[in-house]
Each structure stands twice: as structure tokens, then as C-alpha cells.
């Protein structure tokens with residue numbers, strides 16, 4: 001079983017690296033209004049943000065990807081070094097394999113060893129019991145726990161889960177019992193207002209919308225087998241932009257993180273303007289590490305930090321909350337969605 005799981009991890013990495021990143025994006029349907037007189041300087045801008053009790057020096061992080069195989073231990077070590085050298089937070093991939101088999105714990109906790117003082121997020125599936133959550137957090141001395149939702153992916157996997165009852169009750173228990181923030185996270189299928197309200201009613205405070213538009217796990221799972229039964233489903237879900245729009249009515253109640261298909265600092269700034277407290281990026285940073293190495297990844301993270309400041313300046317915004325007062329004009333399908341769903 002462990003070997004099957006380790007192979008799956010490696011296949012996920014290989015397929016994520018070779019899958020075509022979508023060229024068009026709902027982020028391109030959103031435009032800021034240019035301001036010729038922002039009347040601020042780069043030094044006026046501060047990028048710090050909060051996820052509950054956690055302060056992130058920069059409002060973007062390396063999102064959950066891997067762990068559980070020797071290859072992924074090497075990747076996690078490099079990602080952790082890049083996170084440490086740039087001061088950004090990072091998450092590991094699902095820790096279930098190492099919770100069941102302690103011998104694999106090093107493939108995850110290498111992240112904490114490389115980055116003793118950085119912000120690190122643990123990761124488990126939403127069906128996991130409380131003791132799994134505690135073990136996952138201990139393994140990394142994690143600052144937060146991501147709990148991922150991935151129903152479409154499970155259904156597409158022949159060996160995947162088929163029963164999704166009582167998940168909300170489990171999430172509620174985790175958020176009550178754990179000492180660290182619990183971030184409920186989608187994995188590239190996005191969320192709706194209805195889902196967000198269900199989570200809020202269950203006591204969840206932190207949500208990563210994990211929208212469609214970037215790494216696509218229906219595509220990846222289909223590529224793993226010769227009979228590609230679910231190819232027709234690869235467009236399933238809400239994009240990150242649509243998910244952010246769906247989140248507008250719950251912004252005061254939930255801390256929202258945007259991820260899924262965030263390709264560049266401008267996409268991230270659009271997400272902040274729509275109320276996201278932070279942006280998670282997975283596939284694109286993995287690709288830079290794989291294709292160009294750790295020094296290039298560190299340089300890319302530094303460029304993101306610098307460009308984010310410049311983009312806030314362009315909008316005359318001194319901080320992320322200021323950006324929420326900078327209007328975005330929506331076109332095309334995004335505008336149609338807003339009309340049908342009556343989102344202002």
C-alpha cells in the first residue's frame with residue numbers, strides 16, 4: 001500500500017510538471033482602473049498580513065504539495081530552504097502516509113529542520129480523525145493545519161473514497177479541539193457561497209478557496225490511467241476569481257485565502273482586492289524549482305515581493321486592506337456569473 005501511495009505522489013509531481021498550465025484565466029477578465037497620481041512611494045507600502053493569530057511578513061506562500069516519498073523529501077527540503085531564505089510561509093502535502101508509517105515522517109519534517117523559525121502549515125484530508133491532526137501538527141511543529149477537500153479527485157481515482165458523510169462534523173471538532181488555526185482548503189475546484197456558509201456555521205474561521213484555473217487534479221488523475229473515463233470533467237468547479245466573488249458576502253465572517261491558478265503578482269493583487277488575506281501558489285513554484293533550480297526559485301520569490309509592492313503603489317494602496325477600496329471591472333463570463341448569482 002505504501003509503495004502504491006509513494007508512486008502516486010511521484011506521478012502527481014511528474015504530471016503537475018508536465019500538465020499544460022491554462023493559458024486563459026478568469027483573472028484576465030478583471031481590470032483595475034489605472035491611477036496616474038497614486039501619491040505614495042514604495043517605502044510607504046507594507047505587505048504584512050494575518051491569518052488569525054499568525055502574521056505573515058508577505059501575503060503569499062508556497063501551497064501544499066508533497067511529502068511521503070524520497071523524491072518528495074528532496075523537493076520539500078528545497079522548498080523549505082527557499083521559504084526560509086525569503087521569509088515566506090509554506091505548507092506540506094498530505095501527511096497521511098507518514099501518520100500511518102512513521103518511517104516517512106522525515107519526508108515532511110525536513111521542512112521544519114530546514115526552516116526552524118518559519119511559518120509551516122501541516123496538511124491532512126478532511127476525513128482524518130483528531131489524532132491524525134495532532135500527529136500531523138506535532139510532526140512539523142506546525143503553525144497551522146490545512147485540511148483539504150478533494151471530492152472530485154477522490155471520485156476520479158478508482159481507489160478513491162466514495163463516502164463523504166459527516167465531514168462537516170469532523171471539521172467542527174478539529175476547529176474546536178486544535179490549538180492552531182484550521183484552514184479548510186479546496187484543491188483546485190473552488191467554493192460557493194453555500195459551501196462557505198456551511199463551513200462558517202460549523203465554526204470554521206479560515207478558508208483557502210482553492211479554485212479552478214491552475215493545477216487540475218481531474219486532468220492529473222485521468223493522465224495516470226490508460227482509460228481516461230473522466231476527461232469530460234476537467235472543467236469542473238469554480239475558478240478562484242468566481243470563488244472570491246462567491247465569498248463576498250462572508251468576508252466579514254471568514255478569513256479568505258485565494259489559491260489555484262495564481263500565475264503572477266497581478267493575479268494575487270486582484271485576489272487581495274477581492275478580499276483575500278493571502279495567496280497560495282503551488283504548481284508554478286514547483287515548476288520553477290524543477291526546471292531552473294533553487295536559486296531561480298528564490299529569485300522568483302524575491303521578484304514577487306518587489307512586484308507586489310509596485311502593484312499596490314500603482315493603485316495608491318499602502319496595505320492589503322487599502323486594496324479592497326480599489327475597484328475591479330469585470331468582463332466576460334465573470335460578469336455573467338455575477339449577474340446570475342446577483343453578486344455586486
Ligand code: FNR
Nearest residue numbers: 016064065093094148187214215260261281282283
Ligand atoms: C497539490 N495540492 C495538494 N493540496 C493539498 O491540500 N494536499 C496535497 O497533498 C496536495 N498535493 C499536491 C501535489 C502537487 C504535485 C501539486 C501541484 C498540488 C494542491 C495545491 O495545494 C493547490 O491547491 C493546487 O495545486 C492549485 O494551486 P496551483 O497549483 O494552481 O497554484
